[in-house]
Amino acid sequence: MATAEEIYAKMQVSIEDYDRDAAVAAAQEAVAAGLDPLVAVESGFAQPIRKLGEAFDRMEIFLPQLVMAADAMKAGMDVLEEAMKAGGGALENKGVVVLGTVEGDIHDIGKTVVGAMLQANGYEVHDLGVEVPSTRFIQAAQEAGADVIAMSALLSTTMLFQRDVVELLRNKGLAEKHFVIVGGAPVTQAWADEIGANAYARDAVEAVKVLDGRRGEWAK
Amino acid sequence: MNFKEVAKRAETGPLMEANDFLMQRVAANVVKLQKEYDVRWDGKTLVNLDDDLADRCWAAGKELLLTSGLYSMNSRRVIEFSPEEVEHALRFAPSRLTMGEGKDVITIHHRDVEDSRLPFVFSGPFNADTHEDMFVKLNEAFAQERIIDCLFLPGYLKELDGLMIRPNSGLSSRAAVLYGQWSREAVRRAGRPGMPICGHAVMALNEIACTNEAWGLRQTDPRAMVFISELQVDDVTLTRLAYYAAYGCPLYLGFTPLVGGYGGGPDGTAIVAAASFVAGAVLGFEICHIGPQHLKYKQQTNNHSLFLGSLANQATNRNSHIITTTSHTTAGRPGSDQYPYEFSALALSVVPSGSNVSGPRPAEPLGFNNVSPLMARLFAEVAQAAAGMNREKAALIVEQLYEKYKDKIEFKEAPKGQPFEELYDVDTLRPTPEHQATYERVREELIRLGVPLA
Numbered sequence: 001m002a003t004a005e006e007i008y009a010k011m012q013v014s015i016e017d018y019d020r021d022a023a024v025a026a027a028q029e030a031v032a033a034g035l036d037p038l039v040a041v042e043s044g045f046a047q048p049i050r051k052l053g054e055a056f057d058r059m060e061i062f063l064p065q066l067v068m069a070a071d072a073m074k075a076g077m078d079v080l081e082e083a084m085k086a087g088g089g090a091l092e093n094k095g096v097v098v099l100g101t102v103e104g105d106i107h108d109i110g111k112t113v114v115g116a117m118l119q120a121n122g123y124e125v126h127d128l129g130v131e132v133p134s135t136r137f138i139q140a141a142q143e144a145g146a147d148v149i150a151m152s153a154l155l156s157t158t159m160l161f162q163r164d165v166v167e168l169l170r171n172k173g174l175a176e177k178h179f180v181i182v183g184g185a186p187v188t189q190a191w192a193d194e195i196g197a198n199a200y201a202r203d204a205v206e207a208v209k210v211l212d213g214r215r216g217e218w219a220k
Numbered sequence: 221m222n223f224k225e226v227a228k229r230a231e232t233g234p235l236m237e238a239n240d241f242l243m244q245r246v247a248a249n250v251v252k253l254q255k256e257y258d259v260r261w262d263g264k265t266l267v268n269l270d271d272d273l274a275d276r277c278w279a280a281g282k283e284l285l286l287t288s289g290l291y292s293m294n295s296r297r298v299i300e301f302s303p304e305e306v307e308h309a310l311r312f313a314p315s316r317l318t319m320g321e322g323k324d325v326i327t328i329h330h331r332d333v334e335d336s337r338l339p340f341v342f343s344g345p346f347n348a349d350t351h352e353d354m355f356v357k358l359n360e361a362f363a364q365e366r367i368i369d370c371l372f373l374p375g376y377l378k379e380l381d382g383l384m385i386r387p388n389s390g391l392s393s394r395a396a397v398l399y400g401q402w403s404r405e406a407v408r409r410a411g412r413p414g415m416p417i418c419g420h421a422v423m424a425l426n427e428i429a430c431t432n433e434a435w436g437l438r439q440t441d442p443r444a445m446v447f448i449s450e451l452q453v454d455d456v457t458l459t460r461l462a463y464y465a466a467y468g469c470p471l472y473l474g475f476t477p478l479v480g481g482y483g484g485g486p487d488g489t490a491i492v493a494a495a496s497f498v499a500g501a502v503l504g505f506e507i508c509h510i511g512p513q514h515l516k517y518k519q520q521t522n523n524h525s526l527f528l529g530s531l532a533n534q535a536t537n538r539n540s541h542i543i544t545t546t547s548h549t550t551a552g553r554p555g556s557d558q559y560p561y562e563f564s565a566l567a568l569s570v571v572p573s574g575s576n577v578s579g580p581r582p583a584e585p586l587g588f589n590n591v592s593p594l595m596a597r598l599f600a601e602v603a604q605a606a607a608g609m610n611r612e613k614a615a616l617i618v619e620q621l622y623e624k625y626k627d628k629i630e631f632k633e634a635p636k637g638q639p640f641e642e643l644y645d646v647d648t649l650r651p652t653p654e655h656q657a658t659y660e661r662v663r664e665e666l667i668r669l670g671v672p673l674a
Contacts (some may be wrong), residue, residue, distance in 0.1 A: 059516055059524075062484040064247035067239075104387035104424065106293060106454050108238065109481050113515065156349050156584070157376060157392075157423045160384040185518060185584035186349075202631065203516070 004035055004043075011044025011076065015052065018068035023076035030080065037080040037091055045073045049120040056111075056117070057205050063113060070116040093124040095147040095211065095219060098140045100128035101211040102161035107154035110184060110204075113151060117204035123148075123211070134164040141178050147218045148179045150209060156186040170196070179218030181210060221305055222504050223462055230458060233289065233297035238452070241298060244287040246450050246492065247482045248665060253280040253287075261487040266526045266622060267569045267615035272533035275331075277361055277487075281494020281535060285451070290499050293448065294455040301502055309502040315541035317506050319370065319470050321414030324407075328371050328507060330541040331574045333534050334621035336608035339576040340518050342372035342545060344598040348377030351590045352398070357652055358640050359406030361593040361649045363415055367600040370416040373444060374403040377422075378588075387424040396429035398420040400436025418472055420444040425456050428463055442470035442507060449478045449513070450492050451499060465504060473505035474547070477532070479524040480515030486524040486531075493532035501542050508574050509578055510538075511547035517629050519583035520549045521562040526618065529566060530573045530611075537574025546570040548579030548599065551629040553637025554592035555655065558625045562661045563595075564602045564671065565621040568614045571606035582637070589640040594651045594659050601663075603670045617670050 002010075007030050014022035023045070030040040043167045052069045081091040097118055101111045108130050119125045124146045128136060132151075139151050149169075153159045162182045169175045181199040182192050192200035199214060201207035211218070236244075253259070257280040259273065268274060286306065289298040315330040328340040344362045359374045377395040385392050399421035407415040419437045421430040430436050436445070443464040445457045464471060475496040483489035493510055500508040510532055512525040520529070529546050529590060536544055548566045552558030563580035571577065580599045581591050606614060628634050640646075643655040651659070667673050 011308065057516075059480055059485070062488075062514065063481045064243060064251075067243065106448055109478060109515075112239075155423050156378050156586075157385060157387055160386060163384075186586065188585045220343055 001033060002029065004033065005144045007033060007035065008040065008043040011040065012048045014076065015045055015048040015069050015072055017066055019071055020068070020072045020075045021071040022081055027079035029105035031083040031117060037084050040080060041077065041091065045076055046122065049073050053117055053120050063109065064204070066116045066120070067112065070119040074119060094122040096124045096126070096144055097148040097150055098128060098137060098144055098146040099150040100132035100137060101130040101152045101154070102158050103131055103133050104161065105153055105155055105158040106130050107152070110154060111152040113204040114152065114183065114207050117208050118211070121208045121212070134161055134168055137165050138168055138172065138174065146178060147220060148181060150181045150207065153182070153184040153187060159184070159186055162187070162197065166196045181207060183207060221301070221307055221504065223465055223504065226299060226503055227458065227462065229299040230295050230297060233292070233299050235297050237296065238291065238293060241291045242450065242482045245298070249284055249287045250483050250488045250491055253284055253491055254484070258279070259487050260493055261485060261527055266523055266618050267611055268527060268531040268534055268573070269611050269615065271538065273533060274538050277490050277531055278382055278494050278535035278539040279380050282498055283364040284495040285492055287499045288451055288495070289448065291452040293452050294370040294402070300396070301539055306498060306502060310498065310542070312539050313451045313540065313542050314500040314506050315543065317470055317543060319430065319442055320416035321438065324412050324414035324416070326416065328369070328543055330543045331537060331576060333537050333574045334572050334610055335574060336610065338607045339571050339603045340545070341367060341369045341600040341603060342576070342578040343368040343600060344372035345375035345591050346374050346579055347373040347376050347420060348581050348586055348591050349378040351588045352377055354641060354646070355402045356406045356409070357646050357649060358589060358591070359403055360409045361640070361644060362596055363407045363410035363412055364649065365597045365600070367597055367604070370418050370442065371403065371407060372418045373420055374399065374406070374417065385422070387422065388426060392422050392424040393429050396426050397436070400430030400432055403437065404435055414440070415456070416441050418444055425459055431467070439468045439566065442472040442476055444472045447473065447475040447496060447499070450474050450482045451495060461503065461646060469508065471505045472507045472509060473500040474509040474511055475500070476511040476513040477528065478513045478515055479528060486528040488628055490531040490535065493528065494535045497532070497536040497540070497542055497544065501540070504591055507543045507545060509545045509547055511549070518631065519551045519629060520547065521551070521566050521625070522629050523622065523626070526566060526569045526622070530569045533570050533573035533575040543576065544574065545576035545578045547635070548577065549581055549583040551583060551631060551634035552625065553582040553590055553635060554595050555637035555643055555658065556635035557658065557662055558628060558635050559637060560595055560598050561621050561624045563599050564666055565618045567599065567603045568606050568609070568618050568621070568671070569604050572609050572611045572614045577603040587639060591640060592643050592655065594643070594655055598659055598663060601673055602671055613670065620669050
């Protein structure tokens with residue numbers, strides 16, 4: 001039987017190779033070997049995904065690689081999660097994020113990058129896609145027990161739907177329940193302040209930094 | 221291709237999720253084709269000088285479109301094309317197109333690489349957010365610059381009657397009507413009543429409401445539509461295409477291949493760009509505009525985008541007679557020296573690569589009215605000066621210009637500049653002495669660097 005270090009190495013390589021099947025196989029091997037899933041996540045998946053995130057920020061790898069790596073990690077994490085559940089535990093994530101591009105806006109890529117980076121950094125991400133109606137953000141956040149609602153708007157003409165979500169949360173008495181972070185090409189800190197969003201991030205790397213750094217404001 | 225066939229395939233093509241199209245068709249095929257055709261960036265070149273690389277990029281781009289198709293975002297179906305259909309579309313794509321009315325009629329041409337013919341200049345607010353009380357003045361100030369051939373995207377009305385405009389709303393429809401009326405009024409005031417206006421009134425289907433032969437945008441005005449990155453089209457664009465094609469308007473396509481996105485680096489993304497040019501021709505667009513975007517820098521004058529713009533344009537202009545144009549967005553803003561240095565670098569990269577020009581404007585996030593007609597004049601002068609320039613000479617100037625701003629292309633570091641109302645006397649529509657001095661100073665510097673502006 002492989003040692004723990006050998007299994008962790010397989011897990012690392014699966015992420016570096018963006019190999020979903022290999023990530024699942026390595027995670028299954030970790031479970032079969034009786035390794036602590038929490039330690040396996042940190043030693044096997046977390047390190048390479050962080051490195052890939054940094055490489056992405058330096059433009060050494062690109063969106064497809066980041067998405068494939070995040071996808072491989074999620075598949076492997078699902079295996080470890082199942083094992084934890086079977087033992088009566090749960091695999092901890094940093095937080096639950098509901099993410100989408102606002103109503104009237106069909107731009108997908110910026111939001112997808114943010115989702116992949118958050119996922120790569122240990123967040124559970126529920127990607128609602130594009131043209132997400134304001135009420136859908138709130139409904140999905142309630143259903144997922146989300147800590148964070150993250151909204152992208154690429155057009156100056158669709159930014160106002162970010163305002164509507166914040167206003168709806170306030171009107172429903174849910175403003176304290178969900179931390180709202182906004183972004184997108186025309187969005188600024190001033191706009192976030194104006195509409196009462198909790199935070200603004202210019203890009204995916206900053207989104208991770210902001211949520212990590214302000215964990216105390218949203219973690220339940 | 222007949223629009224009837226495009227519409228049919230948008231309803232009958234292979235059904236798949238967007239992510240699968242982007243990952244399995246676009247990204248996977250780009251990796252394969254990049255290797256097969258050896259389309260590589262050396263990590264240094266700002267202006268491509270390699271004709272064979274351009275030709276390989278073109279071949280890879282055509283094959284990418286044939287293997288990937290065009291994704292219909294709303295029906296979730298792939299519009300696929302045969303090699304015969306692509307060749308037919310390229311054969312019959314127009315190489316010249318006339319627009320405007322009366323004495324303001326003007327013709328845009330396909331340009332070859334290092335073509336001595338002047339590039340056609342699309343310039344205007346370029347859909348920067350524009351205040352309603354400044355809309356006519358700002359556009360008049362652009363239209364009075366005779367070097368501008370077509371008033372370009374006269375500015376988004378983000379607010380009206382003190383309210384933010386919701387897409388598809390009644391207010392949005394009113395904004396579209398006013399966009400048409402005020403754009404026409406602006407060119408009339410400038411003494412160019414038939415000047416073509418390339419329009420895109422609001423980001424929704426009610427954009428069509430700006431169309432009217434008497435007071436709005438006319439049959440002779442090009443209408444701008446967009447693909448979504450990468451190789452995706454939505455129902456709004458297809459609907460507008462159906463209408464404007466039937467109405468007889470010149471059809472202007474914009475697409476924004478994204479470096480760092482599904483095409484990968486600048487080399488892979490150039491393949492996507494070439495595929496997008498071909499897709500535009502197949503759908504019947506007559507002017508195809510590349511806006512080389514960047515995932516990290518959000519503007520178009522970084523080293524990756526400079527190379528991408530030059531390579532994709534050369535690929536297309538060496539191998540087809542598609543009429544191409546390139547948009548110019550910058551990190552620096554009007555009022556700063558960096559703004560003209562940036563747009564000059566990109567113009568000097570793409571005009572010798574066969575492109576016409578569209579722009580300039582700063583990248584988002586951007587305040588209201590943050591564009592300058594005087595800088596548009598300089599932009600047009602530089603673009604015209606680049607006509608007939610060989611790529612080697614242009615590359616040397618681009619390298620010097622790039623050195624001037626390369627450390628300030630991140631939004632945080634870029635100069636913030638000033639809006640139109642601070643750069644101009646809005647009563648006389650003349651630039652302030654300070655803004656005029658910036659123009660003169662940068663112009664002198666460009667001449668010193670070898671741009672033949674004198």
